Amino acid sequence: xxxxxxxxxxxxxxxxxxxxxxxxxxxxxxxxxxxxxxxxxxxxxxxxxxxxxxxxxxxxxxxxxxxxxxxxxxxxxxxxxxxxxxxxxxxxxxxxxxxxxxxxxxxxxxxxxxxxxxxxxxxxxxxxxxxxxxxxxxxxxxxxxxxxxxxxxxx
Numbered sequence: 136x137x138x139x140x141x142x143x144x145x146x147x148x149x150x151x152x153x154x155x156x157x158x159x160x161x162x163x164x165x166x167x168x169x170x171x172x173x174x175x176x177x178x179x180x181x182x183x184x185x186x187x188x189x190x191x192x193x194x195x196x197x198x199x200x201x202x203x204x205x206x207x208x209x210x211x212x213x214x215x216x217x218x219x220x221x222x223x224x225x226x227x228x229x230x231x232x233x234x235x236x237x238x239x240x241x242x243x244x245x246x247x248x249x250x251x252x253x254x255x256x257x258x259x260x261x262x263x264x265x266x267x268x269x270x271x272x273x274x275x276x277x278x279x280x281x282x283x284x285x286x287x288x289x290x
Contacts, residue, residue: 136279137176137245138204141254142238144230146196150187158229162187165222169202172217174209177248178202191251197233201254203243207276210240214273236261239270242279 148154162185169175179186179201187198204210213219239258243249261270268277 136242137247138207138210138240138276138279139243139247139249139254139257140202140204140210140238140240140273141249141251141258142200143192143197143233143258144200144226144237145194145233146198147229147231149196150198155229157225159187161222165219168218169213172209172213174205175213176203176205179251189251191255199251199254201249201251203249207240207273210273234262236272238273240273240276241270242268242277 146155146158150159166178166180166185169178179189179199181188186200189199191197191199202210204213214223236258239254239261241257257270260267261272264270266272266275266277268280271277
């Protein structure tokens with residue numbers, strides 16, 4: 136199984152605003168770093184190479200990042216032990232606080248590309264029920280099931 140993760144953030148200003156310029160300039164290098172990181176599998180992106188143009192939330196300043204990793208450790212290393220960490224430390228410069236949690240992770244079958252709808256369902260589940268095998272945080276993960284949720288529901 137692989138690990139899917141969604142994180143959402145609300146920009147303080149629109150992407151084309153000068154206050155967002157440094158964030159926008161960092162997207163390509165950070166996305167490239169993710170793609171070259173050990174354990175990276177897939178990320179949601181448009182033909183432009185990122186997902187910032189996708190409007191999947193009623194608030195037009197909310198952007199999403201949806202990725203798939205081989206393991207929680209691979210995701211953790213990218214987020215907290217790579218150049219991404221410096222980018223992460225600057226988030227208060229570009230984003231306004233949102234009701235937590237804003238990050239969710241869950242197990243998927245190898246080869247499955249999660250949808251934004253699926254990801255938001257998992258985030259809502261985490262918000263309502265707290266961390267569980269169905270939806271958890273990257274700092275409090277659960278061991279992957281031996282059989283996927285989808286396979287169990289078909290049995």
